[in-house]
Amino acid sequence: MRFITISLAAAAVSALLLGGVEAESCDAAQCVFPACVCPSADPPKGMDPKTVPQFFTLTFDDAIQAQTVPVAAKLMENHRNPNGCPIKATWFTQTLYSDYSLIQQWHAAGNEVAGHTMNHIGIPPAEEITGNRMSINAFAGVPFAKLNGFRAPFLNYSKATFDILAQEKFLYDSSVSALPTTAFWPYTLDYGLANDCWNGICEQGVKLPGMWEIPMHAIMDGSTPPKPYSMDPQLAGTSAQVAQWLKDNFNTHYTGKRSPFGIYLHPIQVGESVSMFKEFFNWAGAQKDVWFVTNQQMLEWMKNPVPASQLADQPYMKCNQPAVGKEICNGLDDTKAGSIDKGILEVCNFASGPWSTCYGCPKAEPSVTTPVPERVVAAGQTGYRTPVPANCAMEWWDPVAAQCLCASSNCTFTDISVKPTGTPSGSSPSPSSTGGAKPDTKPSGAAAQFSTATWANAGLIVVAAAVGLVQML
Numbered sequence: 001m002r003f004i005t006i007s008l009a010a011a012a013v014s015a016l017l018l019g020g021v022e023a024e025s026c027d028a029a030q031c032v033f034p035a036c037v038c039p040s041a042d043p044p045k046g047m048d049p050k051t052v053p054q055f056f057t058l059t060f061d062d063a064i065q066a067q068t069v070p071v072a073a074k075l076m077e078n079h080r081n082p083n084g085c086p087i088k089a090t091w092f093t094q095t096l097y098s099d100y101s102l103i104q105q106w107h108a109a110g111n112e113v114a115g116h117t118m119n120h121i122g123i124p125p126a127e128e129i130t131g132n133r134m135s136i137n138a139f140a141g142v143p144f145a146k147l148n149g150f151r152a153p154f155l156n157y158s159k160a161t162f163d164i165l166a167q168e169k170f171l172y173d174s175s176v177s178a179l180p181t182t183a184f185w186p187y188t189l190d191y192g193l194a195n196d197c198w199n200g201i202c203e204q205g206v207k208l209p210g211m212w213e214i215p216m217h218a219i220m221d222g223s224t225p226p227k228p229y230s231m232d233p234q235l236a237g238t239s240a241q242v243a244q245w246l247k248d249n250f251n252t253h254y255t256g257k258r259s260p261f262g263i264y265l266h267p268i269q270v271g272e273s274v275s276m277f278k279e280f281f282n283w284a285g286a287q288k289d290v291w292f293v294t295n296q297q298m299l300e301w302m303k304n305p306v307p308a309s310q311l312a313d314q315p316y317m318k319c320n321q322p323a324v325g326k327e328i329c330n331g332l333d334d335t336k337a338g339s340i341d342k343g344i345l346e347v348c349n350f351a352s353g354p355w356s357t358c359y360g361c362p363k364a365e366p367s368v369t370t371p372v373p374e375r376v377v378a379a380g381q382t383g384y385r386t387p388v389p390a391n392c393a394m395e396w397w398d399p400v401a402a403q404c405l406c407a408s409s410n411c412t413f414t415d416i417s418v419k420p421t422g423t424p425s426g427s428s429p430s431p432s433s434t435g436g437a438k439p440d441t442k443p444s445g446a447a448a449q450f451s452t453a454t455w456a457n458a459g460l461i462v463v464a465a466a467v468g469l470v471q472m473l
């Protein structure tokens, strides 16, 4: 585990804390909603902050593997949105050390998989970014259309990084930090970056029409002047101190302009802070109109913002579960047997560790030169796993039988969301208290499967520099 403390010269810090000037280069007359959205502390379309949802984005970074998935599952279990759906999160996924079957299960459970390079490289060459996406698509079945967000490893990016993302048609980046003075809602990059301007990239003309930036809202601590933490705030103080910072920072958003609030974690670093975070999620989720969302869900709202009172009706907030009816290799517990893809995964052995896949082991480990190596069992041979074709959803595709179980319009989904009752329901109600008539409010897939945690051994201590952003892997 590596830590990077970016110490900033005093002058840079005061510029940072004043901030905001770059946002003015966005010409509101030219930047027309929804194709273009200027950086702004205010909600889109002049909406009254009191009427908009308070979005809460929980994100994880790095490998999706047996050691990290239980931490995320534990943090998320039992937490519900006001419509009764299990909360969703975004995982910025490096492929090195990831288990592709666990990536698939994370996605199948309704969470978001986003890019984080193959080998966790700062200022990555294009192949690191494209290879990450190609190998996740091939061996975890996540469609390219759903794999369209990116966070730079170490939050270390350059103008070139943005150009690669634009060329590869990514929907958004989320690598920049926002301080209270630059606590912008998500914005498009038509007029450039308006966060992290201390690093000089704002002036370099990152002008990428239509590509979104989702700032990472720093947690400010209790010191004078406050110090910002962009990731893993639990490492910066005692549990009681950090819990208070989280509440204070949340309230700044919630009682202010309601720009999205976020908690950005490395599961491997969470350690004994699970209960502190869970209590905080309960507390935040119990406030009216607070919704935990993936970055993709949040951008759906940004493109067509509705009052919080209408959010439960939006298709992207539902929690539909496909009713496939028989166990196929699709990342889901199709038969509600308490296991996912049991006995039908292929186990692939490589130097970096074994991993599993529904889609056939490759002859070599995916790499930047060959992100999708040939399969051990080739097309036409017995045992070939057929990739998900463009006309079938991953959830309905049986790669063993090469069959789409949703060939007709009779595919059924079970919507396990409930109408908001008018009272806040984010505070981890038991299944029986959320839905009444709805019998099955258990989260599907990975979250249910992984609730028995094996804990990653963290126990590292960070001493924050006097002034700086503490970042890690």
Ligand SMILES: *[C@@H]1O[C@H](CO)[C@@H](O)[C@H](O)[C@H]1NC(C)=O
Pocket (backbone or CB within 6 Å): 004, 121, 122, 123, 154, 156, 157
């Ligand atoms: C950013 O990444 C580049 C390329 O990997 C590296 O040379 C540089 O030291 C990194 N900077 C920081 C602050 O991590």
Ligand SMILES: *[C@@H]1O[C@H](CO)[C@@H](O)[C@H](O)[C@H]1NC(C)=O
Pocket (backbone or CB within 6 Å): 404, 405, 406, 407, 408, 410, 411
């Ligand atoms: C429903 O879909 C399945 C799978 O494509 C198909 O075999 C079946 O005939 C369909 N039933 C109806 C009533 O359309």
Ligand SMILES: [Zn+2]
Pocket (backbone or CB within 6 Å): 061, 062, 116, 120, 152, 153, 154, 472, 473
């Ligand atoms: Zn990382």
